[in-house]
Amino acid sequence: VQLVESGGGLVQPGGSLRLSCAASGFTFSSYAMGWARQVPGKGLEWVSGSYSDGSTYYADSVKGRVTISRDNAKNTVYLQMNSLKPEDTAVYYCATPPAPEEMAGPVVPGLLDYWGQVTQVTVSS
Secondary structure (H helix, E strand, O other): OEEEEEOOEEEOOOOOEEEEEEEEOOOHHHOOEEEEEEOOOOOEEEEEEEOOOOOEEEOOOOOOOEEEEEEOOOOEEEEEEOOOOHHHOEEEEEEOOOOHHHOOOOOOHHHOOOEEEEEEEEEOO
């Protein structure tokens, strides 16, 4: 199983980035997919999730600025981030998230089915 993230980088405040996560080794379309992040000095938090019923989850801190999408034919999940702020600076992970009602809780990678590599997002002028 592999989850390979890409698309991170340095962007100015107000800018945009699109993160991608290419999955392999499991039946991607059968799984909820999501993104978590870790801001420097803070714990992991869920940013967004995409569920098999078509529902989505967004953390309050990113609502209205972030859109999650997926292409099951390409086994890829995306995170489009707009109007980026310095506080969005973090390492971002692609993973299989818990149920929506658990997304506001702690992120425990060991309890998840799959957890990906890291991609760095830095928002700075």
